[in-house]
Amino acid sequence: MAGTLPAADPAAAADPQRLTVDLAASEGPVMRGANGALYGLSDDGVPSDAALEPLKITSISQKPEGGAQHPNGDALTVSKSFFRNGGGEINVMMQDIYAKWPYEDLGIDDYLPKVDKIVKEVSADLNSDRFIYIPFNEPDQIWYKLGVSDQAQYEANRDRFFKDWKTVYQRIRAIDPDAKIAGPNEAAYHTRLLTDFLTFAQRENVLPQVMTWHELGSGSLRDFQAHYDDYRAIERRLGIAPLKINIDEYANRRDLSVPGQLVQWVSMFERNKVYANQAYWDAAGNMDGNVVRSNIPNGGWWFFRWYAGLTGDTVKVTPPQANTIDTLQGLASLDTERRQAQVLLGGSAGDSDVVVRNVARNLFGRTVTATVAEAAWSGYEGQHATPRVLARTKLTVAADGTVTVPLRGMHKMSAYRIVLTPGGSGTPSAATALWSASYEAEDAAITGGQVYTQGTVGNANGYAASGTKDVGSLNTASSKVDFTVTVPETGTYDLAILYGNQSGAPATQQLSIDGGEPVTVSYPSTENWTYRAKKDVTVRLAAGTHVLTLAKGDAEVTLDRIDLTARTGEPSASYEATLADISGRPSYDYSSSAGVGTGALVLRSGDKAVFDVYAPRDAYYTVVPRSSAAVQLTLHGETVTAAPGRPLRLYLVAGNNRIATTAQNASVRSLDVSGAGSTTGTLSYEGASATLAGGARLVDSAHASAGSYIGWLGNSPESTAEFTVDAPRPGRYLLVVHYAHNDRRDNGHAYNTDIMSRTADITVGADAPRRVTFKNTWSWDDYWTLGVPVDLKQGANRVTFGNASAWAPDIDRIEVGRIVG
Known part of the structure; x- marks a missing residue:
């Protein structure tokens, strides 16, 4: 990992790159527009709520309900989980109603009835105002061939597209008069087409409400600013008020999941205040390569979590080389109410000085605490623990209002976050230096x-x-x-x-x-x-x-x-309260920088702070609130009162856990979590212990934990597996299901892997069944886990798995742990 503050060897810091942040040059409120994804969601629960909610997604792009392009990712279906987790808008990729890629060209008369069906279904939804219709996808390449160089051929193709655009636009508005429509949605930026399109659309009163095009090459890191500037110039020449822009496909495979690559894309989109969705190159349901399995963060997820944590206004960032491919880039924010400045940067190896200018003393005082962390690349399917704090240091604000934060030994594929907060009194705890x-x-x-x-x-x-x-x-x-x-x-x-x-x-x-x-x-x-x-x-x-x-x-x-x-001891992490998600109006206290260094969050009645806590496996961990008074912690639907500094033993699921903290009046500095994960006290039941009915049966497998799993489960009301769970006391438990399945559909795409999820109805005792989604595990012999909160009575509890209408996943075993152990 990179060493920072100060450089271990003065020679290593020779000629560092310089990235400059000007806190006095506001670019407007943080928009978080670049955190979207095409087919980022595949099913309700994939990705999980705990993986989705912290990212504060502003827009996603999905296919219409029943679209044949892919087996899942239907807009109305995934809207339930998207909206309940604070999601913004959903772009409906209307042509994904077709099965083939490129879309089969059956003519506009074939397409219009499909348009009618899509719009009727979406407009009937209670959240219809949060959907945006995208009638055409990459028309410069598909159906219309608008990128041809021959001018006469271009004009013929263009006129046919414009005629169809007007027809479909008016068809949508006839059914849904308040519809928001986006386009033209080119595969790449074309100034010729956009000039003609806007001229036509303005004249015919069919202007889109959202302007969309794609940026899908490495060259976009160099060219996007020129594309954006050119587009806005076209609007000005034509007298069109600036349209909302959504670059609804961006980046390549080599960029997705890689924090150091993603920061380059996100910084240029956020700087220009446009929305943007990562491209869909592989499998749906993992936020385009940033969520492992359903609930586990990788390095890309942590970068987007940092991006979601920016508050206040973004401010001007000057990188060493603007608009240059694979170079150090960054974005920054200043929140004057919270008295926090944050800088996200990455994309280059070596040494860098981050120079923060106009650090106002009336906000920060004479000193600041600089906290530096790294989100490394862990692969598309590689878990990443809570980003390690590399340095936590008190720095003096220079007479000219400048603070310089040196980063040494940066990794090209990593992203880095610098948080500046008022220094206050005391000395921050030094970051643990791990070799x-x-x-x-x-x-x-x-x-x-x-x-x-x-x-x-x-x-x-x-x-x-x-x-x-x-x-x-x-x-x-x-x-x-x-x-x-x-x-x-x-x-x-x-x-x-x-x-x-x-x-x-x-x-x-x-x-x-x-x-x-x-x-x-x-x-x-x-x-x-x-x-x-x-x-x-x-x-x-x-x-x-x-x-x-x-x-x-x-x-x-x-x-x-x-x-x-x-490894110097058991794994541990401190989650700083001043960087948690909040609701209500808590106050920020930076009077002391002793300890974790970013001050304390003062919670009163009606306030809440939510921490995103990582666990490497489903197990018990020690959780300690560093607070001045008792707080209430809520996890998986269970609430427990925690005394200041008193350890709690809590059951966490593998990956991200959202722990909400409330108090009547308490100053909270951090939530400290430690342990490698203990299963002492959990209950474990192998598949062989279940009572099977209706065709469900045990299948021998060398890969199952006890040599067999429950297969052929579901696909009829009679096919069930019933476990008897003997709970030592009543309360809230986590039911952890060890499962596998590899359903997929090969529809001939050149790149998308159309994996499918399975569902199971889980019934506890006489309670109503709960439908749970199980993501594809890439093979029939790999067992993943999924945690489901359940309420159990003391003694024997019947826990039944089934699916009346489709196959459920294969089940190896289940584990049950009381949330408060």
Whole structure:
């Protein structure tokens, strides 16, 4: 991880890049417009509420209900979870009613009845005012071929498109007079077409309410500002009031999930106050590569969580090289009420000085506390714990109102957050310095494998890889990769392996240290060899140099990089109250910077702070509120009173947990969470213990925890699996289901992987059944977990799984843990 504040070696800080932030140059209120996604949601519950709500999504793009383009992601279906989690607007991609890509061209007469059906369904929804109709998708390439160079052919194609645009526009408005319509939705920016389109649409009174086009190449990082400026100039020439803009597809595969790439895109969209949705290149339901499984954050998720946490106004940021591909970029905000400034930056390796100007003393005082954290790249399917605080330091504001925050040893694929708050009295707690080192697979000694290049500027739609290379074709009996590593001290180290596994089942490698007895490392399936995931294991190493060997086991695995990090104690994280999501009107107290350093949040009756707490697995953790008085914590529907500094044992699900905090009158500094995850006190029931009916049956499997799972469950009212759960006392519990399934539909797309979710109705005792969605696990033999809050009575409880109309997932086992342990 990057070392910061100050540089460990003065020579390492020679000629650092400079990124300048001017707190006095407001760009207007933070919009958070660039956090959207095309097919970011696939089903109600995928992604989970806990993964979706913190991102404060302003817009998403989805297909119309029943659209044949993909098997899920229907706009009305996903709107339920989107709106209940604070989502903004939904773009309805109307042509996704068709099955083929590019869309089958059956003529406008075939399309119009489909338009009627879509608009009638959407306009009847209670939230119809939050949907935007996009009648055409990439007409410059599909149906109309508007990008042709021959002027006469262009004009003929253009006129046909304009005629159809007017027809469809008026058809929509005839059914839904208040409809918001977006377009023309080109695959790329075309000044010729947009000039003609706006001229026509203004004359014929069919102007869109939202202007849309796509920015899908690496060159967009260089060219978008010129596109935006040109478009606004066209509006001015034609006397058209500025339209809302949504770049409803942006970025390539190599950008998605990568914090350092995403910050480049988001900074230019937020600076220009446009909305933008990440492109859909792979599978639906993971916010375009930023949510692992259904509820687990990766590095990209944490970047967008930081983006969602910006408040107040954005302010001017001057990067070292504006509008230049793959360079250091950033965005920043100032909230005068909260007395916070935040800077998000990334996209370049090496050293940087972040110079913050006009740090007003009437807001911040004579000193500020600078807190620096890193969101690293963990892969598309790789879990990322709470971003580690790299530095927490009190700095003096210079006489000219300037504060300089040095960052040293930055990683190109990482994003960084700097938070400035008033310094107050006292000394902030220094950040824990953990030794860490990374080793690229392509630089190791390779036997029986091949180095591949991935995700470069020239191959922007290739998948991201650390250092743009990985090692694949490790498919012979002798295939192995030998990493030579050097560690400073004898002790326990966390070993993170970035990998890919397209074998169709869990795959293994043999891990050995210095040729010693190997241990088996098992890798869950991934979408493909390059859709990167992360496997965490623990190794014991003596001080000095070692050779860590990963040799082929039962199947091929692709290796990208390994990270070694010293473990100095049990994992822990402090979640700072002044950076939590709030409701009500809590006040911010920066009188002391002692401790975690960003001050305290004062909660009174009616105030609430919500913390996003990461857990590596479904288990119990120690949670301690650092507060001046008792607070109430609410988790998974259970509320418990917590005394100041008193540890609580709470059951957290794997991934993100939203913990709400309220109080009558308490000053809260942080919520501290520690532990590797304990399952002591949980109840576990294997599939073999369930009573099966109606065709559901046990199926032998070497990958199931006890050698069998419940299969053929559902698809009729009689097919059920009933567990008897013996609860030691009544109360709120987490029911954790270990499941697998690999339903998918291959409709011939060149790139989208149309995985499908399954659902199960879960019934506890005589309660009404609850429908729960289970995301595809990439193979029939990989078991994921999904936590469902349930209320149990003391003693025996019947917990029944079924699905009367479709197949439920295969169930390996269930675990049950009381939320307050």
